[in-house]
Amino acid sequence: MANHVLLAVVVVTALAFDFTNGFHDTGNAMATSIATGALGPRIAVALSGVLNLVGAFLSLSVAATIASGLVDTKLVTLTVVFAGLAGGIIWNLLTWFLGIPSSSSHALIGGVVGSTMAAAGGHAVQWKGLFSKVIIPAGISPIVAVLVASIGTWLVYRLSRGVPEQARSHGFRIGQIGSASMVSLAHGTNDAQKTMGIITLALIANGSINADAKAPFWVILTCALAISLGTYVGGWRVIRTLGKGLVEIDSPQGMAAESSSAAVILLSSHFGYSLSTTHVATGSILGTGLGKKGAEVRWGVAGRMATAWLLTLPAAAVVGAGAYALAHGIGGTGGVIVVLVILIAIAAMIYLRSRRTVVRHDNVNAEWTGNAGAGAVDVPAAA
Amino acid sequence: MNSWIDLHALWQIIVVSLICGAGLPALFAVGLRGLSMTRQPVQAGADQERIVGDNPVGIAFAVLCFAVVLAGIAWGIYLIVAGS
Numbered sequence: 238m239a240n241h242v243l244l245a246v247v248v249v250t251a252l253a254f255d256f257t258n259g260f261h262d263t264g265n266a267m268a269t270s271i272a273t274g275a276l277g278p279r280i281a282v283a284l285s286g287v288l289n290l291v292g293a294f295l296s297l298s299v300a301a302t303i304a305s306g307l308v309d310t311k312l313v314t315l316t317v318v319f320a321g322l323a324g325g326i327i328w329n330l331l332t333w334f335l336g337i338p339s340s341s342s343h344a345l346i347g348g349v350v351g352s353t354m355a356a357a358g359g360h361a362v363q364w365k366g367l368f369s370k371v372i373i374p375a376g377i378s379p380i381v382a383v384l385v386a387s388i389g390t391w392l393v394y395r396l397s398r399g400v401p402e403q404a405r406s407h408g409f410r411i412g413q414i415g416s417a418s419m420v421s422l423a424h425g426t427n428d429a430q431k432t433m434g435i436i437t438l439a440l441i442a443n444g445s446i447n448a449d450a451k452a453p454f455w456v457i458l459t460c461a462l463a464i465s466l467g468t469y470v471g472g473w474r475v476i477r478t479l480g481k482g483l484v485e486i487d488s489p490q491g492m493a494a495e496s497s498s499a500a501v502i503l504l505s506s507h508f509g510y511s512l513s514t515t516h517v518a519t520g521s522i523l524g525t526g527l528g529k530k531g532a533e534v535r536w537g538v539a540g541r542m543a544t545a546w547l548l549t550l551p552a553a554a555v556v557g558a559g560a561y562a563l564a565h566g567i568g569g570t571g572g573v574i575v576v577l578v579i580l581i582a583i584a585a586m587i588y589l590r591s592r593r594t595v596v597r598h599d600n601v602n603a604e605w606t607g608n609a610g611a612g613a614v615d616v617p618a619a620a
Numbered sequence: 621m622n623s624w625i626d627l628h629a630l631w632q633i634i635v636v637s638l639i640c641g642a643g644l645p646a647l648f649a650v651g652l653r654g655l656s657m658t659r660q661p662v663q664a665g666a667d668q669e670r671i672v673g674d675n676p677v678g679i680a681f682a683v684l685c686f687a688v689v690l691a692g693i694a695w696g697i698y699l700i701v702a703g704s
Contacts, residue, residue, distance in 0.1 A: 292700070295697075295700045295701050296700050296701060296702075365624075368624065369623070369624050369625070373624060373625055377625075377630065381633065381634055381637060384634070384638075385634075385637045385638055385641040385642050386641070386642075388638065388642045389641060389642030389643075389645050389646065392642055392643075392645070392646035392649070393645050393646055393648075393649045394649075396646055396649040396650050396653065397649040397650075397652055397653055398653075399653050399656075399657075400652055400653050400656045401656065404652075404656050404671045405652065405656075407671055408652040408655070408656075408671045409648075409649075409652070412645070412648050415693065416645070419693060419696060422697070422700065423700070426700050489645075489649070492645050492648065493642070493645045496640070496641045496642070496644055496645045497637070497641035497642065498641075499641070499696065500636070500637045500640040500641030500644075500696075501633070501637045501641060503696050503699055503700065504632075504633045504636050504637055504640075504699075505633055507699055508626075508629040508632070508633060509629075510629075
């Protein structure tokens with residue numbers, strides 16, 4: 238009986254993480270389209286939500302589990318999974334509050350690695366797997382994205398020189414709808430599977446399904462719905478930073494950035510690298526600023542993001558480890574419930590605090606003020 | 621191969637990403653240029669929002685470009701569905 242309660246808590250927490258994954262990453266696909274006016278903000282998040290839903294059903298190849306090859310899955314218990322999710326959720330909410338596009342995948346992996354270490358020690362972590370599958374690709378992928386997007390942007394401007402300014406802008410806005418849709422689809426296939434993998438891992442840890450079983454259909458369905466709903470809610474704070482903060486974007490740049498993101502994400506997952514879509518999307522947007530002559534790149538904003546990226550794994554790991562220590566210290570289902578209550582309290586606190594500096598669909602595109610303090614979201618002057 | 625980085629996969633990712641991620645929008649740009657071609661040079665400020673010009677060769681060329689772009693997208697979706 239206690240196990241059923243625990244399992245239910247883990248599944249619900251995992252879906253909550255999936256939801257934060259959705260709204261945290263809406264900007265990856267849609268920020269540039271919203272910034273250039275290719276799509277209205279509300280239409281953009283709705284389209285992205287639907288395509289994430291479709292994407293989640295398209296392919297299940299990565300759903301094996303995100304944790305295999307990173308931690309010793311035999312040592313993973315439900316409490317470990319739960320604590321890892323808590324680490325991921327808190328880091329996601331914090332970075333969303335600050336308007337920083339950080340990697341949801343890294344938050345999840347960091348949380349799970351941290352809680353596994355707290356539970357079974359450092360030897361339970363497969364460090365080599367962690368480096369070769371997560372950390373090194375995370376370092377390389379934004380560079381590839383910068384390269385592809387800057388070359389793409391340069392080519393696009395060079396080749397469309399004869400087209401009148403407004404007609405060009407109009408044409409690329411139409412193209413952006415297609416390229417942004419591809420990124421959304423790729424995001425759905427990539428990121429929804431990470432939560433599917435975590436829930437499957439929990440089911441295996443609980444003995445509900447065999448170790449080599451595939452994700453059951455209800456897992457696929459609920460994960461797809463959670464990420465799609467999260468995307469639809471829209472992480473406006475992050476969208477604003479990506480679309481307005483990093484680089485001032487025109488529609489040809491937007492299309493180049495999105496095409497680059499879609500290509501890098503799809504190809505990497507084709508080769509079995511489950512990359513962070515956030516790193517790729519941010520790299521592409523940065524690259525598109527470099528590829529256009531005279532475009533302003535706000536390196537301060539980029540630097541703040543890079544710092545957050547470096548912190549994501551260790552910070553989520555610390556929270557995951559702390560959550561495990563607390564839950565394990567109290568013991569049993571009761572310990573998990575206590576941590577759950579604290580998690581909900583922290584989430585509510587961050588949400589309430591965010592109400593003071595609201596960023597919504599109607600002010601997301603306001604002029605970048607640059608008056609954000611250390612790490613704070615850039616709040617539009619007139620909300 | 622290097623056991624930390626799969627260089628073989630990396631260069632393939634870079635090359636194919638360049639072809640699809642930079643090449644397809646570039647082709648879209650070429651298509652747009654063909655589409656907007658006019659027989660006479662456009663007067664400054666006149667009808668600038670129009671994407672479609674009046675040059676049949678340009679339009680045919682544009683259709684070809686857009687078809688290749690769409691084929692690229694279809695291939696991308698096929699990659700996802702095939703899931704390999």
